[in-house]
Amino acid sequence: MGIEPLVFVGIDWASTEHQVCLIGADGAVQRAFAHDGDGIGTMVDWLVAKADQPGQVAVAIETPHGPIVEALMDRGIAVFAINPKQLDRFRDRFSPAGAKDDRRDALVLASSLRTDSHCFRRVEALDPVVVELREWSRMAEELKQERVRLTNRVRQQLWRYYPQILDLTEDVGADWFLALWTKAPTRACPEFRV
Numbered sequence: 001m002g003i004e005p006l007v008f009v010g011i012d013w014a015s016t017e018h019q020v021c022l023i024g025a026d027g028a029v030q031r032a033f034a035h036d037g038d039g040i041g042t043m044v045d046w047l048v049a050k051a052d053q054p055g056q057v058a059v060a061i062e063t064p065h066g067p068i069v070e071a072l073m074d075r076g077i078a079v080f081a082i083n084p085k086q087l088d089r090f091r092d093r094f095s096p097a098g099a100k101d102d103r104r105d106a107l108v109l110a111s112s113l114r115t116d117s118h119c120f121r122r123v124e125a126l127d128p129v130v131v132e133l134r135e136w137s138r139m140a141e142e143l144k145q146e147r148v149r150l151t152n153r154v155r156q157q158l159w160r161y162y163p164q165i166l167d168l169t170e171d172v173g174a175d176w177f178l179a180l181w182t183k184a185p186t187r188a189c190p191e192f193r194v
Helices: 037-048 067-074 084-091 102-115 128-161 163-167 175-182
Strands: 007-012 017-024 027-034 057-061 078-081
Touching: 007 037, 007 102, 017 037, 017 102, 027 037, 027 102, 037 057, 037 067, 057 067, 057 102, 067 078, 084 102, 128 163
Parallel strands: 007 057, 057 078
Antiparallel strands: 007 017, 017 027
16 A cells, blocks of 8 residues: 555545545544535545645545545545445445445445455556546547437427428438538528428
8 A cells, every 4th residue: 555544534425415434543533525626625635634644544435536536646645446346245244234324335435445455446646648538538428429419309300390301311410411401491481391
């Protein structure tokens, strides 16, 4: 792990509020932080203040990417990820029913990192080029999905109001088809036929 951790933290992240459990020399402390810039900043400041060096803080989390992981790593905190299935197994130690509870999951993450660190994978900072490539790929995939949604909407409208033009192609999102469509007659033109 590099520097020997003195503080073990589990973060159960969520879309609105993150449950955090810190296990240190004085036992376990739990807090919740909002999922916004101020909340994440306050959480990281709180964690950094719990040790002499940020590297003495080890954080366990299920998701190995995202704003929380980036904020922790930017401050020098060691971040460790675990597979959600493995977390389910550790959860059985704390609750025989294995019921999902955000506060308990934060405790399970922190405790498991302290006792079974070999089950966790250290999250390493990626090369900025890789980060940029992933972001471009994500945006390209989102744009592709948006194009499919819009094309389906266009096809549906054409089927309802101008079905004869659909005989020309299956891909109503093709550039040539969209250019042709701009020249098609409309209600404003006298040549319009329904």
